[in-house]
Amino acid sequence: MPSTDYGTQYRMPTASLTYNKTSIPSIFSGLVEDNGIISIEAEHYTSFMPASDLNYTTLLGYYRTLSATTVSDPVAPIPYYLDGLNTTPPRPRAYVVQIDDFDPQRRVYITDQPAEARIKYPLKDHFFGIDLILDTIRNAKNHRHLEGTWHRYEKFGNTFTSRLINCHTVFTIDPENIKTILATKFEDFKLSTIRVDAMVPIFGHGIFTTDGKARQHSRALLRPTFAKESISNFDTAECHFQHLLLCIPKNGATVDLQELFFRYTMDTATEFLFGHSVHSQTRARESIAANAEAPDAEFVTHYAYTQLEASHNVRLGPLNKFHYNAKANLARDKVFAYVDGLIDALFEKRAATLTLPQKEEMVDNDTGTKEKYIFLDALANETSDRQVLRDQILNFLLAGRDTTASLLSNLFFELARRPDVWAKLREKVKALEGRLPTYTDLRNMKYLKWCIDESLRLRPVVPANTREAIRDTFLPRGGGADGNAPLFVKKGTQVLYSVYSMHRRRDFFGDNSEEFRPERWEGLQPRWEYLPFNGGPRICLGQQFALTEASFVVVRLLQEFAGIEARDEEPWMELYTLVVCSKNGVQVGLARAERE
Numbered sequence: 008m009p010s011t012d013y014g015t016q017y018r019m020p021t022a023s024l025t026y027n028k029t030s031i032p033s034i035f036s037g038l039v040e041d042n043g044i045i046s047i048e049a050e051h052y053t054s055f056m057p058a059s060d061l062n063y064t065t066l067l068g069y070y071r072t073l074s075a076t077t078v079s080d081p082v083a084p085i086p087y088y089l090d091g092l093n094t095t096p097p098r099p100r101a102y103v104v105q106i107d108d109f110d111p112q113r114r115v116y117i118t119d120q121p122a123e124a125r126i127k128y129p130l131k132d133h134f135f136g137i138d139l140i141l142d143t144i145r146n147a148k149n150h151r152h153l154e155g156t157w158h159r160y161e162k163f164g165n166t167f168t169s170r171l172i173n174c175h176t177v178f179t180i181d182p183e184n185i186k187t188i189l190a191t192k193f194e195d196f197k198l199s200t201i202r203v204d205a206m207v208p209i210f211g212h213g214i215f216t217t218d219g220k221a222r223q224h225s226r227a228l229l230r231p232t233f234a235k236e237s238i239s240n241f242d243t244a245e246c247h248f249q250h251l252l253l254c255i256p257k258n259g260a261t262v263d264l265q266e267l268f269f270r271y272t273m274d275t276a277t278e279f280l281f282g283h284s285v286h287s288q289t290r291a292r293e294s295i296a297a298n299a300e301a302p303d304a305e306f307v308t309h310y311a312y313t314q315l316e317a318s319h320n321v322r323l324g325p326l327n328k329f330h331y332n333a334k335a336n337l338a339r340d341k342v343f344a345y346v347d348g349l350i351d352a353l354f355e356k357r358a359a360t361l362t363l364p365q366k367e368e369m370v371d372n373d374t375g376t377k378e379k380y381i382f383l384d385a386l387a388n389e390t391s392d393r394q395v396l397r398d399q400i401l402n403f404l405l406a407g408r409d410t411t412a413s414l415l416s417n418l419f420f421e422l423a424r425r426p427d428v429w430a431k432l433r434e435k436v437k438a439l440e441g442r443l444p445t446y447t448d449l450r451n452m453k454y455l456k457w458c459i460d461e462s463l464r465l466r467p468v469v470p471a472n473t474r475e476a477i478r479d480t481f482l483p484r485g486g487g488a489d490g491n492a493p494l495f496v497k498k499g500t501q502v503l504y505s506v507y508s509m510h511r512r513r514d515f516f517g518d519n520s521e522e523f524r525p526e527r528w529e530g531l532q533p534r535w536e537y538l539p540f541n542g543g544p545r546i547c548l549g550q551q552f553a554l555t556e557a558s559f560v561v562v563r564l565l566q567e568f569a570g571i572e573a574r575d576e577e578p579w580m581e582l583y584t585l586v587v588c589s590k591n592g593v594q595v596g597l598a599r600a601e602r603e
Contacts, residue, residue: 166485180509182535190543199473205320213402239446263592265416276407309338318584418462423573457525463539470507570598
């Protein structure tokens, strides 16, 4: 019965099988005599190979003798249901099915096989891909990296391959491929080595730079931070918002909201992290020269510089190992020293009191009195490892400050050019009758949510990302003659996915996908084609934190200002560091609302 001879004898011509997408059925019918046999053999995934190289072995659990079956009518077909055949891991790539009867049936089924990419980027330098690298660098210098990437996808399709510095690379904006990378085959991929090498020297080993158990540990440490009780208190947010208001000219003169938003989120994030703010808004407003070298002010300056260095290293890719920046290293050391000083002070305080630090009480807008949450205090309850504490703090600051500030900046760039949307939002906010919004209020503001969703669609804060295959695997689409066959991904391959470009796909978001149109979200329920906060096991833990903080600031500005006017006629141009915002800032004039 089934044997290697069988596989050799009955193998069909390979040309017709190589990329055959036939799915194996779960029910076979055969005319089975007494002692008849159904046998199934399978070839499992090992590496990419044509059908001519398949070696069939018996599939465990599906080779069985039906001697107990007595067929009353020998000519009647008997169905046999093969439970779980398509889901038995590892999934076979091909099956040979034999049903012995008066005229034995022998069929070969080739399941979806990974193939080579339908489209390869037309490189002049086929080994290093220098021409693609230079084109990318030119686009980045001209602040059109994202636009250039999108146009490549429009020209070459949703998935294509190339080589970059002797590394095979897959580029994709196919939601099914991205879902596979981030969820379905999550264990087949890791963070890109290039990204990790660029970020670890600055941000340490935290949630943005680790995989496996280290990633799980980081998420476990951070998860309590984002409980509703921790993000629904707006006393701190309102305090810093009042400082933001003082930075906006009362006479309607031009102001850069983007600069204010980055200072605001730095102040709220540091108070949340450390229990005290660096007060970057106050320092900027008062221009206190004497305090320019104060530790808090130095920290803000050095932190901003280290971020620029990290983003530069990511862009350099494999070449970053040859890059050395003494100024950036000094800035990094200053940042480390500042955070280490706060950690040391906390442990000295605990050692002196032999108790956990007292926490002042604040009033929660929805739930009443509760304790003020300080991230460093809570984290120190879980670990006393100072490097772990520092790494987690720096990773959190990257998320808590930059993502929210970029979201607000990109949103207000559009609102300043859409007085109709501003007026509609103002009408919705009037229902609050001047009182501060609560967490529940913000959650119930549907049109505000549409505006934020549309901003994140048009200009996602983290517009692209990369994963690296840790074993031979495949993506569901991008291979074969029509691009719909699975695509083989060799171990070590870099997979780059552009959320920015995917969010502009007209087949998902319409012919006006380049326009800011909040109303498109009425009834729209996207899945993997909309990924402002990533997806799968690495989905952003702090998305509700960011959305809530951004919503609060938008509502408060709507309450304080009746109108907004763009003072910069230039189109949006990217400033792409680790996040993306406007190169020219958000230059606006704001007209204060009359008090009722």
